[in-house]
Amino acid sequence: MSRKKHERGKLIIKGNETQKERVGDTYLSGADTFSEDELKSAEALLKDLSSLRKGFPKEEKKQLGNQLNQSIQNYQRKRRWSQLGIAASILLIIGFAATFQMEQLSDFRTYVEDITPVEESASTRLFLSGAQEIVIDSEESKIEYTTAGDQVKIDATQSVDQQLTDKKMAFNTVVVPYGKRTMLRLSDSSRVWLNSGSRLVYPARFESDKREVYLEGEAVFEVSHNAAHPFHVITQNLEVKVLGTVFNLTAYPDEQITQTVLESGSVELQFDGDELWGKSKTVIEPGTLAVYDLESKLMEQKQVNTKCYTSWREGFLFVEHLALKDILKKVARYYNADIRIAESALEEETFSGYLDLRSSVGQVLEVIAEFMEIKVKEENEQIIISRI
Incomplete structure (x- = not known):
């Protein structure tokens, strides 16, 4: 025999814990929450079925069973719509969050999203804000910024002034063709060795709460420590967050993998992985090679001799x-x-x-x-x- 009881607006149908009570072609088990009208209707039907179980006309019994079935189906349909509503709400929240995140992009990231390829050249080129272009013919060039970022020294033989204002950040670009290399000292004293076929985009001076640069190609970074202003290297498929360290990053546009080799310090890698929302993250230790596959979205790590990846700068x-x-x-x-x-x-x-x-x-x-x-x-x- 089954029994029923009221509990704060719930109708709980209990029977043997290992069995289910069958009504028509529908089974009820556990506890479900009904609306007040559905509760009253179901109670009335159950009462009639209990009192008239014996000798109840077959046709009317079928009709009552169908009514109860319909009531249960209506409830299940409402619950499904409720679950869909919750899912839709979650997606809506995620959509708003994504939109909000896009709106909150830094000036630098907005600038990077709009950069276009430059024509190939046999010489290294430095592009300053204001469309000023400087051609550098040496195979191993050196570019150094003052702390204020308003003066650039090139190969210790040329000095260029750059007009900067407090209202707008100035972004510069170095493009290094195949067959050439460049050592760049940024305004925060961090040093970057750019290998052949590389491009680096960076602010003339860092003015936000974090230091951000964008890399295509290969570079060794020696980042000056500043805990209050973490350093971020952005590529098309990977982002490296670091406080102060030495590492090599290879992110050529024509390659299927992006490689990070950590020589000293600690870095956090952010990439498109298997997370439902947001970026996957992993922290690597010195002596680690992290290889990110752009197609599979997988990150693999192994211990290596870092000289194999950083010696080219020497x-x-x-x-x-x-x-x-x-x-x-x-x-x-x-x-x-x-x-x-x-x-x-x-x-x-x-x-x-x-x-x-x-x-x-x-x-x-x-x-x-x-x-x-x-x-x-x-x-x-x-x-x-x-x-x-």
Whole structure:
């Protein structure tokens, strides 16, 4: 026998805890909350069914069962709409939050969203606010800002004044072509070594509560410590947050992965992962290589010798068991050379050692050839690597 009781506007139908009470083709179990009208209607129907269980005409019993079924279905439909309403409300809140976040973008991020590609050039170029462009012909250039950010020294031979106002931030850009490198000292004394084929966008001086720069390509960052103003490096697919540290970041637009190698300190990486809302985050420790795959949205980490990723800023390339195809990609970018491996089987063969990047590209490749038993041939302005 089942029994019912009232509890603060609820109708609770109880029976054996391992069974369900069947009414028509609908089952009730546990506790559900009904409206006041539904409560009264269901109670009346249950009372009639209880008193007339015996000898109740079959047709009328079916009719009452159908009425109760309809009542239950109406309730379930309302509950579904209620759940959909809650879900819609959550999505609406998320939408408002996303809109609010977009509206709260810093001036720098708004500026970065609107940047466009620049025409290729054989020289390094510095673009100052106000559309002023400075061409730098040296292979290893140096750009240094004063603390106020209003004066820029280039290769210790040229000095440029930049008009800054307190009302509007001034954003500068350095574009480094293949075959060139640049060391940049920002107004906060942080230093950035930009590798070949890179672009860095940054404020002439940092005026907000956090320091933000945008990178395409590869760079080693040596960030000056300032706990009150964390340093953020933004790329197309990854963001690095740091207080003071040394790390290498590789984010070339034509590559499927973004790499971060931490030499010292601690950084937090923010990326599109598997979070329902917002960015996924992970903190890496010194000696860690974090590789983010743009397609799978996965981040993988492993311990490495950081010299393999930062030594290029000192004029040499140190590699450990690195595939030939990856070595030649680095060399080709560094020297702006067209290098091709003639046989696919050679691509995965590895090499370890030091390569002096102050030598010519031919000399660097001859060092590799000596240890790997390969030959280097130049043909129609292309360098071809093949077996001996």
